[in-house]
Amino acid sequence: MMQITLKNWKLSLALAAIFASQNGAAVAGERESLEEVRATTMSLIELLVQEGVLSKDKADALLKQAQTAKQKAQEEAAAQLASQPVETAAPADAGQPKSIRVQYVPEHVKNEMRAEIEQEVMKKLNYKAGERLGIPEWIDRVEWTGELRLRYQQDQFSDTNVSPATLASNNTQYMQVNNTSEDRERQRIRALFGANLHINDWLNGGIRFTTGLLQTPVTPNQTEGFSQGKFVFGLDRAFLEAKPYDWLTLTGGRFANPFFTGNRVFGTDLIWDPDLAFDGLVAKANPKINNHWQVFSSIGAFPIEEVETSDTNKARDKWLYAAQGGIEWTASDNSKVKLGVAYYDFKNVEGEPSQFNGDTRFDATVPLWRQKGNSTFKLNSFANNCDSATNPSRCGLASQFQLLNFTGEVDLALFDPVHVVLHGAYVKNIGFDQQEILRRTNTLLDEENEGYELALMVGHPMMKKLHDWQVFGGYRRLERDAMLDGFTDSNFRLGGTDAKGYFLGAQYGLGKNAWLSSRYISADEISGLPFSVDTFFVDMNARF
Structure with a gap:
């Protein structure tokens, strides 16, 4: 079995970016859809542990770093949202709660984002279609x-x-x-x-x-x-x-x-x-x-x-x-x-x-x-x-x-x-x-x-x-x-x-x-x- 040296800081940065993009989109009203991407990434890390590519300690460290990045992204998004002007409704609706406009993300765009994230992580881990770390199927x-x-x-x-x-x-x-x-x-x-x-x-x-x-x-x-x-x-x-x-x-x-x-x-x-x-x-x-x-x-x-x-x-x-x-x-x-x-x-x-x-x-x-x-x-x-x-x-x-x-x-x-x-x-x-x-x-x-x-x-x-x-x-x-x-x-x-x-x-x-x-x-x-x-x-x- 060949040994692979992982550049953990690069992988950590990629995962952090993934979670950050998830949370930004969540604030925009797409939390439920992009939580699927987050779940896919978590499953991928678990698979890498099972296959021996990552040790359990390294996987835990990556997840902890990703969670920290997620929390930071949430705080920045909340701060940005608080600084933006809020569009109020007509006087007749003065008693109604304030509303926020959200940008619609088409389904095919979400699928493309998910595929790109998976390919990027797989590329960093030297995975190929039909092969695992250079080992034949x-x-x-x-x-x-x-x-x-x-x-x-x-x-x-x-x-x-x-x-x-x-x-x-x-x-x-x-x-x-x-x-x-x-x-x-x-x-x-x-x-x-x-x-x-x-x-x-x-x-x-x-x-x-x-x-x-x-x-x-x-x-x-x-x-x-x-x-x-x-x-x-x-x-x-x-x-x-x-x-x-x-x-x-x-x-x-x-x-x-x-x-x-x-x-x-x-x-x-x-x-x-x-x-x-x-x-x-x-x-x-x-x-x-x-x-x-x-x-x-x-x-x-x-x-x-x-x-x-x-x-x-x-x-x-x-x-x-x-x-x-x-x-x-x-x-x-x-x-x-x-x-x-x-x-x-x-x-x-x-x-x-x-x-x-x-x-x-x-x-x-x-x-x-x-x-x-x-x-x-x-x-x-x-x-x-x-x-x-x-x-x-x-x-x-x-x-x-x-x-x-x-x-x-x-x-x-x-x-x-x-x-x-x-x-x-x-x-x-x-x-x-x-x-x-x-x-x-x-x-x-x-x-x-x-x-x-x-x-x-x-x-x-x-x-x-x-x-x-x-x-x-x-x-x-x-x-x-x-x-x-x-x-x-x-x-x-x-x-x-x-x-x-x-x-x-x-x-x-x-x-x-x-x-x-x-x-x-x-x-x-x-x-x-x-x-x-x-x-x-x-x-x-x-x-x-």
């Missing part, structure tokens, strides 16, 4: 957004946890974990900066940058420590959004989760990490039936991983195809009930076994990114295990993933602005097939393919101002093959599936767009090797 179609979060995080590990080497040697639930026993404390930071773009009447867009490791799709947190050098700042959102009708939205690029998951207010999610970005195309239709009922639906295709298939690489592109539909009811007191059902079909994410020792044609069926929890198997059955230093193999996912997900939320606004929110979600991987897995991997796995979550929140739905507050808590259970472990909440048991436990939290507003939050998560394994983690967060949040 498109800047008005950009809305800058951002958020900063400072976090203290403590990870507490159970004394009964097995070692990382033991987790890595389990071929049917292969996990790469660096630490299972030593409690850890970290100071972490998250920074988001972006822009919402209004391109025209039917097309919008957006970009956003965020901190976080580039190879981690599920968290923007970055651990502090100046010896590590600079923080990584990467492009996290880049999309175009077309709205041909009020009820229809088409979005392409990289964008926020387009599906209703219900409990964004809690900062957690049963199957998706809250910070996960979706790549691809999605269409959302939200027709409104009446003032109380609205239907919502989403359908989209999302690339997960592009694979260059060839004679030496038999893996195929990994995709997610998804659809969701639901209905929302809004009461007259703004209470809401929202129900949705979604189907998520993950294509080509399961591993394919090698056909002979040394066969590497299916190595790319192993996912690029995992956390932990899913059932796995060795692609090369001749190898010792997945991480063996001699004759190593790679571990692929044993199950296909075709999810049926139900989500419901009741938002009671009886005590508005305090709300009571009840949330529930259920998921089942109907793509899990024991016999298909046995045929493909020679491994018979237990059917652990369901998950659910229940939560309650009391307080303000959003932290916007001082003294806003909320408290919340809930319980979650997500079995090992209920969802792809790579995209689940990265905080609950430090990410992944095969997890059960509860969470408690609270938030409190410290001022406009600033709030403090805290959350405690206690999570254990469901059926796998012992690995329990309790995590505690304290966050200082600010947004603009």
